[in-house]
Structures are given as structure tokens and as C-alpha cells.
Amino acid sequence: MGLVESGKLPKPLTSLLNTSRKYSIWIFQWGLACCAIEMGAALGSPRYDVMRLGVIPLPASPRQADLVCFSGTVTDKMVPAIRRLYDQMPDPKYVISMGSCANCGGPYWDSYSVTKGVDQVVPVDVYVPGCPPRPEALLEGIVLLQQRIGKEDMVERWKGEPLVVS
Amino acid sequence: MIAVLAAAAQNADAPVYVAQNVAFGIIAALMVFSAIRVVTTANVVHAAAYLVMVLAGAAAQFILLGAEFVAITQVMVYIGAVVVLFLFGIMLTKAPMRGEEFARRDQWLAGLFTSVVLFGVLIYGLLDGFGRSKIPQDLQPTLTGEVSDSIFGTYLLAFEAISLLLLAAAVGAIVVSKRD
Amino acid sequence: MSADILALSWDSLDNLWAQSALKSVGILAAVLLPAGTFVYLFLFKMVSFMQSRLGPMETGPYGSLQLLAEVGKFLQKEDIIPERADRLLFKAAPYLVVSTVLLVYIVVPFGPDMTFISGAMTGGIFFAVAIASVSTLGVIVAGWASANKYSLMGGLRAGGQLVAYELPLILAVVGVVIQAGTMDMQQIVHAQAGGSIFGVDLIGNPYVLTQFLGFIIFMIAVQAELAQTPFDMPIAESELVTGYMTEYTGLRFLLFFIGEFASAGAFAALGATLFLGGWAVPAAWTDLNNNLFNLLGPIIMVAKMCILGGLIFFVRFTFPRLREDQLQKFAWVILIPLSLANILATTILKVAF
Amino acid sequence: MSHLSSADVDETTEAEAPATDEAREEIVAIFTEELGDALLGSHIRPGDDVWLRVSRDAWRTAGIVLRDRAGCRAFEFLSAIDWLPSPFGKSEDSPTDERPEPDTEIVTGYAGGDTRFQVFARALSYHRKLGVTLKVDLPDDDLSIETWLPVFAGVNWHERETHEMFGIDFVGHGHLAPIYLPGEFEGHPLRKDFPLLARIVKPWPGIVDVEPMPEAEGGADDEEASE
Amino acid sequence: MLLNQFLVLAAVLFCIGVYGVIARKNGVLVLMSVELILNAVNINLVAFSAMTDSISGQVFALFVIAVAAAEVGVGLAIVLAIFRTHKTVDLDQVDLMKG
Amino acid sequence: MAPKKPKLPGLLKGMGVTFNELTQTVWPGEGAKRFLQPPSPSKGAATVQYPHEKEEPAPRARGVIALKEDNCTVCMLCVRSCPDWCIYIEGHKEKAPPRRPGGKERTVSALDRFDIDYALCMYCGICVEVCPFEAIFWSPEFEYSEPRIADLLHDKTRLGEWMETVPDFESYEAGSEAKVQKVPR
Amino acid sequence: MSEFLRDYLTVAIFAAVAVGLLALVLGLGSLIRPQRVQKDKYLTYESGVDPVGDGWAESPIRYYVFALLFVMFDVEVVFIFPWATRLELYGWFGAIEMLVFIVILSLGILYAWRKKVLQWL
Amino acid sequence: MTAVSDRQKLAYVNSQAADGRVNLEFETQEGMTLNMGPQHPATHGTLRIIVKLDGESVIAAEPVMGYMHRGYEKLTEVRTYPQVTTLVNRIDWLGSFANEVPFILAAEKLMEVEAPPRAQWIRTILFELSRIANISLFVGDMALHIGAMTAAFYAFRDREFVLNQIEAVTGGRFHPNFDRIGGLKDDLPKGWIADTKAAMEKIRDFCDEMDDLVTGNEIFQARTRGVGVIPADVAQQFGLSGANLRSSGVDWDLRRDQPVGLAWDQADWKVWTHPDGDSFARFWVRIQEVRESTKIVDQLLDGLPAGPIMAKVPRIIKVPEGEAWVATENPLGEMGYYVVSKGDLGPFRVKIRTASFNNVSVVPWVCRGVYVPDVVTILASLYFILGDIDR
């Protein structure tokens, strides 16, 4: 099988690969609710321009994505789709949970139809607080994620573990 | 295959001749294999893919024979257009993914028999008729201009007829495929 | 690579292996460089500036290493083949698309001696359009093999569109062939450099002037062949996700991606050669067979390609997209008759003068 | 809408005619004429709104009258009210506390009502520049009513929603599939007796010993917030 | 190169094509088999053209390609028409068309 | 305004718009002279390059809640009016020396725990508004993403640290009758 | 002849290089990329819901008509190209020949247009 | 509005409209079923549209929603009035402030209090600002769905100017929670008026730019003209409102025709209608509305009265018993709250009538017989917010 799992990859190469993952993150556009607009602003507004960071907001299909940002309310009806689309992304993949709704249910913590946090469905790498977080807060989350990817332990990740900083 | 070709093509003319033969052999084998797959594979789209191989092989053979223009035409019309037409046709007829249901007909044995017999007859005829006659060594690639001169000279009538034929085919096909 | 050295030693290099190796390196450079340049220069930077933002900035100075990061990333992406897909064709389709693009470059001259072929292959532009038409197959097959509805519809749309716009493309080229009287690209370049307009040969005769209609038709058709907006129905992301590429992941997707931009480069190269005078400058200025042009030629060529490429992406990010039926109608009702008329006009002028 | 209007013109009219509203009276008159006894109650807030309550059998007729006679051709919404007081206490109570004996007395709103469930709908007339709210009572043992689909096409989703949220049946609708909730969801969330589990499970944060309100304390620390 | 090597190749393709025409159920596949046959013919034509160093063979090959294109167009149109009426392209099941 | 009759074909006009933006970004400014200057896209673009420079959020921006611990009297008003139940306060009563010399000894409430769960908070500001003792304030800070959700629960030390970032209240536009308040430092 | 064949040998080599290179890159990728099986990973993507139907649905007939017209014109182009290179030689005669040819084929488009197959069905 | 009084036509419309409820049994029919959504770029996030295709033309389209259903109406029953105010911000998340206003007005109506003039003017200004923020995004979004990507970037860029102004006064870019029963939470900060006027200037430039880039573009027109025509009768039947209604030729704007006590009547502005009822009309009307809004804001800023921003209301708000319906002309269309109070701290029942729910219910009717790309055009031109549909 792969070189990475067997741990045969030399260290410099690992960090090179980490760096390239760090600077090339294709983000899957999936807006769920209000936060999606702020995500859209972060991705689409010239003022924030996430492309500067190497985050490319091109793919509309999970198959080409590295990062998915769950921005908004996760409802029980949506959960299967979220899980499936997350599954359909190719490894290595990262998840940002944006906004109180995705973190914890937020304003709808007591609602009958809202899931209390996207982390009950998929593993989350970075939580961005806010309701909605301003676009720069999302950028901060992305920068944080990039820092962590840069130092990430590939072996763990290749096994499908959540992001581990070595 | 390229290695052999390249090695052979390095020197003077005569080895090129050998290289041509080698190339012919390889391409021919590929063509025959693909042709067989065309008529045996269960999946129609695969059959089309194999057909592409046969057609490309034929184009390569044309190149070997110095008929550049025909070869490019083969690529353009057959691969670029006719196969696309086939693919559209296949998709229009709901090509089943694994087309077991569309395998052989009952008379496939008869078909096999016919073609084997036919093959025997043909081979006999060919060997008998052309023996070891060779394609001239100093074969020159045909220039497009010559083809053109021939079309617009000797075969002018045929050329115009082709246009009529194409028109007729287009009209016919539109009539047939348009239900209302 | 230094074209100078290459050119000097070209004849003495009788060793086929060395030649082939050099040519292979050359073609890779010819394909990947324009593709990379186009992606970085146009997709990342020019478009960003058009949208009053900056594009990649963090990866290397001004984001110049972004492309390397992309490749490195895609190398590590998992390769998913959907279980319902047709594995064989699913895998084969990207090869088909990319390699046909590669072959188009063969006939493009980059200098008086900077060609991949000798003059014996006379197919020239005819060869190029024939090969380019094969990539249609790749797209349709990719759409079909993914067993996905978006892909299938995207593939079909792409097929329908590519065939519809191939005709105006080819017919626009015919005008040039009539004017030059040859299909060989090198000779077309020389014909333009050495030509004259109304007896004035100061600027040669770049066919963009005499074949302006042809040029416009050619560029429109190229836009459609590349499936760029306003003709990007096959990958219309607001309807079909990413069309025929929807199911492709990782490297295979990257191949399509490279293929897209490499073919943008290829068509830009064809356009530059056919209409802008290729690697040459007007012959009145200098002696074209000067060895210098083996060095300058590629540079001039790339510059001209960038002009056309810039135009392509400029249009792409300005316009909305047409609907599939409008697109077909445009091709059949306007472009093809127009290009036929262009041929006839060129014929009459050619014969009359 | 007297007390809200900022235009002085309205204030003068308010002064002149505080209690009559001819346009809305006319609506009531139309309904009385068309429906007769089936019009069970009506309520007018002058210058603001009109409520009408019709009998269940006349529901669709009332809709057609509303549309064609009253000219309210623009459909606004259709929904229902569960008049049962919440068994989980009021919003200021702690949901986790021991709650008092639930109050089951049903008090209905404008235009009256007899039963727990009431369906109400509203349409707007562009000519008259007013809207009309229609109400209808549903008996507890038969939560069903004629569909309004032939009256307003747009009612389709509203009836589906009401069906899902209250469990009310719309006879003749034909496709009362769930509209919001996943298929496996049980219960009708907008009924008052539908519990919000999260509120019951989580301890109410306000129960720890409480400093008296600043007003009550009487100026010990007089830096109140501005409002 | 021998002339016969091309001719034999053509013969092989021809026979495979004939087999396909007879044995395949799917109408589209039958048409593909016909293409095989026509290709065999083309190879023959070009080979003879090279042998005799005359251009006519190639011109004829071009004409054959043109005719083949027309043939596929009409043939497929017919297959499609059959598919529309019979919802199948299985030639065994559309025998009634053979009248 | 009816759409003006286009003098140019709309396609060309559109290209003009984008082309104009392109030049504006690369060579910001007015007039033809700017083209002589070296291109400076980072000035011309609307972009604020986040990790290197930050935009200035409005002083009223609701970024994070800061706690002035000394002012809190554990009255629990904020807790009870929070729609999300995301403030957790625990306190106990303490005897404190009299406020004025000679006064009687008072009972004050000391704060044991003051946590706000920013994973749940909906940033509505109700708590800040109801607090009668000016103990909590909005700060426009927004950079506190966390890789672990538990870290989004800020305890009173962390909340106290935000206090430094609370901006002063601005004055009001003319015609206002509201009075400007002070942030206790 | 050998020059000619050598040119096409270049073509073959390029094709081989293309395929080889792509295969090489893919092979390289397979050395380092992860392979993790997840429940729904290999399911066809359909906006996150269960795929409906079999994905190979019937597609509209008009694509076929377009492709058909394309084939007709493609064949025409094949004849135009050699003619274009030699036009100078043929003069008015050649021009008229081609005019007739093109006009006859354009009748095809005209017919299709009249039959409304170029409109969206 | 168009003259539609004869009964016959009405009957016809009714039968037509009833046809519009498709309620597909998708598995059994002929043809190809295409899912757009819940994750699909065309559906603003999480709407799902099941499209039944014959080739490329749509036999039937059925929206499936609920992927964003957050249970507002239930949650309002367990929250107090201030808490509900902040909650309803999030219904139409682009025009948040506009969501608060009708609810607050309904509560005020029941309590019989009235906000002071200055508060009403500021309310109106913020209301129009949220309309601009909302619709300018629509402009870019619609262009994006038709393929003109750059327009979306411009929309996002110029929208920021408005958002900045909203944030400067309310503290939230999106969810202001600024309205209070009886007035406003706070007054305008210093310098805000001048900044806002500058922003309005920018927005007008933006409208002109969009006219050049998008509206006048021949391709855009070809894609939108005659696509998704909704006649006035059908629009009323389905309860369409807002620009969707006005673009069908119905001259109806709640701001003018049923003023609820804000300051719209103090400004000079115009209600735009368009006779065509197609996607282009909807786009065009909305652009004009942005222009009108900038005018309203400018005029109101000039004449802003001095005074308090809060009426006398008790500190703890209990709303007396009664029922009230208040609807305002929100960016998306008519948004109304039917508030039933029983005299508690919180409302007894709130029926939220959102514009998008009705606007989208016309989709099955209007999407029959169009092509797949037109579905996207129509959805984009109807302009809905998922939260506004599902609540």
C-alpha cells in the first residue's frame, strides 16, 4: 500500500507535502444558512478574497474538495446528506464548523428539528465562533487550520484520524 | 513498440523498411484484437471504444502506406464524427451498463461459420492472386494537392454526387428520427 | 531550455533518441508552460484583478508557487472511482483528453527551425483540427462512464456543443488555408510574414486583418470548444455541478483541469499562428531565417498566445452563459452560415485577384 | 392603526371617526349576506383589521366569497392555532421546575371560538386595500376540513404545513406529505402539548440564588442601564 | 512491405465484421460491424493505391469514408426509430420490421 | 428610469466594465497618467489582506463579550434573559465591609464562576443590555477560533482579558437625546 | 518517405509520452495517497441524496440530429481542405464547383431549420 | 394592477393554478429524474428541487424543503418578546432588520404604544439599508447563476458599504437585534449620516455598473426574457408579493398602500412595476428598487428629526391580550406576523407569514415545460432565502 501509512516517507518530503496541502485547499461551497452568506463574503467578496490564502472556492462537487465549511444550521433532515457528502469527499479532508448553529445548535438549541452541532455527524477540525462570524473570523479559522495542516501528522490523517499536530 | 521502431528508424532507408513491417505487425495485431472485441464485448460503449482503436489503427496503416490525407480524414471523420454519432446513438437507446441481454443472437454459430469460410476463401484468393507482390520501396507520401487534383479532375462528378448523397442522407435521417 | 543551443545542434543531432527526448521535453514545456501560465496569469491573477481582488498571495511571492502547491496537493488526494462507474472508461477518458491536446501542439511551429516535425508532414492545420475533434470523445466517455446524471448530461451537452462549434472552427480555418494556399503551419506563418496588404508589406499580412470575420468566428468557436463562458453549459456549475467532471477526484480531475488549460493554450497557439502571424514578425523588418528567430520565435509566440488567452478569459469572466438551445442555434443558424459565407467571399477574392 | 401612525392626517381621522370603519363593515355585510347563519362571529378593529369566524361546513364557500365577492384575491397564508394553554408553563417559568397543575381552560381570541383548534387564513384585496382574516373551529374529535385548493392555488403548501404541524386533515388535498420534517418524525410540533425536550433536559440557568432586582433594592447601586 | 499483408489484414477485419453483422443482436453493434467491413475495404483501396502508385485508390477511400458516414447517419436514425417504436434495439425482437 | 437605450452593444459595454475594473485594480487612480506608474494591485484592489492587515470593525460590533468582574453582583439577570442559556454563573454570598465608614456590614455576592459558551451564544446582546451593573461589554474582537469546541467556553479570566479590547463608546449623531456612557476601566 | 514516417513517429512518441507521463504521475500519486473506505464514498454523487434511477437515462434525440448534421459537414470539410490549397490552380471553375457543393449541403441545414430540428424540441 | 375582473378568466387561471400542484410520484413516471439539492449550487444552499426531465425540458419540478426548518413558530412560544426579536432576525438573514420591524410593530400595536418619530425614521432608514444589502446580493447572485461570475464579486464588494453602515449603528453585520418595543436600542453614532450618504452614492454607482454589465447584456436578456412568465392572476393566486408581484404588473407596495407607521410617506419615491412578469422583469424591478431605496435613505437622512428614540415602556414587557397582524414590504416581499398574545412575557402563538414561502410555491407551476437552465434562472429570479421558506 501507500508509503505514508507504512511510515516510509522521509521527513523533508512529508513537510513538503504538508505545505502543499496547506496552501492548496479547495473549499466546497455548501452554505446552510445565514452564516453561508458570510462564508460567501469570505470566499467571494473582493474585500476578503480567500483565494489569497490558497483556498480555492471553485468546486461545486465534493469530489474535488479538500475542505468543507459547514456554515449554518444543521437540521435533522439535512444530517444524512451532510454525512454522505462528507463521505464522498476524497481523503485527506478537513472540516470547519462555522457559526453557533454548526458548533452547537446555537439559537435553535431547543428546537425540535435542529441537530445540536455538526460534530455529532462529522469530525470537525476547527470551530469558528460567531453568529454569524464575520468573514475575517472565518479567515482566521482558515489560517488556524492551515497552521495545523502545516504541522500535521500525515500517518494519523491517512488512517482517517482527525487532524493531529505532531 | 516505439523502442523497436525508433531503433530501426535510426539508420538508412532499408531498416526503415523493416521498421515499417514491425509497425505494421504491431498495429495489425492490435487492430485484430480490437475488432474481435468490438463484435464480442457485451458492453456497447466498450465496443465503441474498441472501434476507435480499430479506426485509429487503420489510420496508422494509411500513414504507413503514405496516404496522409486519407489517414487524417479517417481520424477526423471516423473518430471525431462517426464514433460521436455512435455514442449519441448508444445513449439515445439507453445503453444498458452491463449489456448481458444484448449478447449474441441465436445464429451466432452460423455467423462464425460464414466468416471462417469466407476468410478461408479470401485468404486463398489473396495468396493466389498477389503472392509476394511488394509495395514499391520508393513509395512517396501522397501530397494532398494530388488528391485534390484527382478529386476535382477525374472524379468531379463523383464528388458532386457525394454532396447529393450527403444531403439525401441528412434529409433522410432527419425524416426518420423526427417522429412528428 | 535555451532555444539557441537547441537550434544550432538540431541538424547535427542525427541521433533519433536525442531528438525524441528533446522533442518530448519541448512538448511538455510547450504544453505545461502555457497551461501553467494561463492558470496563474489569467485564472488567478487577471481575473482577480478584474474582480478587484488579489488572487493567490501567500504561496510564494505574489502566489507564484500556488500551482506547485496545487499539484502537490492533488498528488495526495484519494482516488475515488464510484462503484457504479465503468472503471475502464472512467480511467481512460482523462488520458484521451490530455493526450489529444498534446498532439495538437505537434504541428505548431515556434521558430524557423523550432518545429517538432519536418516539412514532410503536410497535414498541418488539418491534422490539428482532426486531432482536436477527438477530445470530444473523451468528454462524452467521461460523462457516460461516471454513471452520474449531472455527468451524463454534462457529457452530452459537451458532445453536442463541441461538435456544433467544431464546424465553424474548421470553416474559419479554411479561409486562412485558401489565402495561404497551404495547410502547413510553417508555410502559413511565412505567408503572413512575407505577405503584403495592397502592396504595402510593412506589416506583412497577418490574416487577422484580411480574415477578420474568420478570426472572430474562430475565437467564438474556440471559446465554445474550450467550454468557457458564455458557452460553458457542459460544466455549468449552477445546474450541473461540474458537468462531466463531477465524479472525478484528485489527479484524474487535475488531468482534466490541465487538459482544459492546455487546450486553451493549444487553441491560442493555433489562433496565433493562423491569424496573428505565429512566431514571425513581418518579413519586411528582418530576415526571418535568421537563427535569432529560433530564440525569439518562441517568445513572440508565447506573447501572442497570451494575448489570445487573455481575451478568452476576459470574455469568460465577463459574460453570462447561454442556454443550450440558444447555443446550438447560434452555431447552426449564425456561425456556420457566416463561416460558409466567409469561405465564399475569400474564394471569390482569391480567384478574382 | 391609529396609535401607530406618524402621519398627522391619520390622527385627525382617528379623532373624527374612532369607532366606525365602513370598508370593513362592508366586508362583514357581504359575508352576512352570502353565508347567513354560517357566519358565526366577527370582530372589527377600526382602521386596522377584521376577523370573521365561519362554520366548518361553510369554509370553502367562505373562501370563494372572500375571493370573488370581497375581492381579496391575493392569498396571504393559512394556518391554525392550538388554543390549549401550554402544559409546560409560561415562558417566564423555569421549564425544569415542578410545574403547577396545567391550566386547560381554553380562551380563544377575536371573533370567538369554541374548540381547541382553529384554522385561520388571510387574504388581501388590492382594491379595497385591506385584508380579511377568516377563522373556523375544528371539533377535537374530527380534525378535518375541506381543502381550499380550488379557492387559492397557493394554499397547497400552507395546508401541507398545517397538516404537519397540527395534524389537521384537509379533505380533498390529496398530497399531505410532510413538508418540513424528515419522514420518521413523530408528533405535531406546533401543538401546545408537544414538548421541547432540550429545554426540559437542560437545567434552567436562572435558579441559583438570586440578587434582588435593582429596583426592588431601592437605589443601593443606582447605575441602571439607560432604559 | 508485401501487398498481401495489408490485404490479409483487411480480410481478417472483413470477416470479423461479417461475423458481427450476423451474430450481434444490438442494432448499433451491427452498424459498428459494418464500419469494420468498410474499413477493410478502405485498407484494400489504399494498399492498392500504394502498390500501383496511382491516386485513385485514395480518392476512392475518401469517397468510401463519405459514404460510410452517410450510411451510419441513416442507419443509426433507423435504429433510433426502431427504438422509439419498439423500446428496444434488439434485432431479434424487431423481426417484424424485416418485412 | 427606464434602461437607457444602449449606444453600444451590451456585450461590449460589459467588457468595458470589467476592463475598467481591471485597470482600476492594477493602476489605481484617475486619468491616463496612472498607467505610467508601476502597477500596484494591492492598493487598487478592495482586498484587506487578512493575516497581515485587519479591517477595523465598528466600535459597536458584537465580537466577544468582556467581563468586568468587579461590577458583577451575580444578579443572574443576564443568565435568565439569555435566549440560549449559554451563560453559566455561580456565586456565593459574602460579608463585605460597609461602603461608607460607619455603615452596616453588607452582604455581597462573590463570583465563583462566570462562563460564556461561545459555541452556543447567538451574539444577540441581550445579556449586555439587561445587565444593570455594567459588568459585561461588547468587544469587537473576533479572532478566537478553536480546534476544540470545549475551548470556546470562556471562563471569567478569559472573559476578563477581553476587557482591554472594549472600545470607548462613541458620541452620537446630532439630534440625539441619548447620553454617552463610559466604559469602566 | 522516411522523413514523412519520422514525422509521424514523432506523433506516436508524443502520444506515448503523454500516456506514459500521465500514468507515471498517477502511479506516483498512488504511492502516497490515502485509501480509506467509508460507507458512502463510492456512491454516486447526487447532491447528497440517494441516487434516483440508474443514471444512464435516455437522452434527447436532438443531440443526434446535431451530431448527424455535424458528420455531414465534417465530410464536406474533408473535401474543402484539399480544394482550398489548390484554389489558385482551379480558378473560377473550382470556385463554382465548390459553390455548388456547399450550396447543396447548405440545403441540409436549411431543411433541418425548416423542419424545426434546430429549434429546441 | 391589470384589469382582471371577469370571472371567466379567473376560472381559467384557477384551473391552471391547480394544475401547478404537481406532487410527483417520481419513481413511477417515465423520463429522467434529476435532483437539484439539497446541496446544489443553484438552490441557495439547501432547497431541493426534484426535476422530472424529458431530455432537457422539464416535465415537472417539485421543491422539497425543510432542510432549513428550524421551528421558529414553536420557538416563539417559549421565548419572551425581546428574545423573539433577536430570533426572528434570522428568518430572512439578508434583510435581518426588516424582519424585526413587523414583529415589533405588532407587539406595539397590542400594547398601544408608539415609537417616537426619530426612532421611526431610523427604523425606516435601517429597513431600507437592509433592503439594499439584500437585493444587491440578489443582483450578483442572479448574474452568477446565469454565469456572469464577476457581477457577484462586485455585488459582494459594494454590499460591504451598506453592511458597514448597518454594523456601525447596530453592532451586527447581519443580525442587528436593534429594534425594541417602543423604539430602538441605541441612537446613531457620530458621523454616520455622512458615511451613509457616501455609501448610497456607491450603491447607485453599483446599480449603473450592473446595468452595463448585466442588464444590458444581450446574453443575459436572451436567458431571462420570456423565461418563467408569471401572469398577474397567478401571482395573486399563489400569494406572491414584493418585486415578484410588481414585476407581473401589479402595482402594490405595502410601504405605500398599507403604511404601518414608518416614515416612508415622508420621502419621495416611486413604486416600479414591469408588465412582463418574466425573469428579466423581476431582475429589473429589483434593481430599480435598490435605486429607490437609496433615494429614500438619502431623503430621510436629510430630514431626520431630533428627539428621543425610546417611548415610555415598562422595563419588563408584558403584552396585553389580543391578536394583531402587521405586514411590511420586506426585501423579499410581504412579511407579516400574526401575533396572538395572552398577556405573558412571551407571545402565545406567532404565525410568521414569510414572503419566500409563497413566492416559491409557484415554482411547480412556472417550471413546467422549461429547460433545466431555465429552472436555475427562475429560481434565481424568484429570489428566496431558505430561512424565509422553511422558517
Ligand code: SF4
Ligand atoms: S450561527 Fe447564527 S448566523 Fe450562523 S446560521 Fe446560525 S443563526 Fe445563522
Ligand code: SF4
Ligand atoms: S449575547 Fe445573547 S446569547 Fe450570547 S450570552 Fe448574551 S444573551 Fe446569551
Ligand code: SF4
Ligand atoms: S453580569 Fe450583570 S446581569 Fe449578569 S449577573 Fe453580573 S451583574 Fe447580573
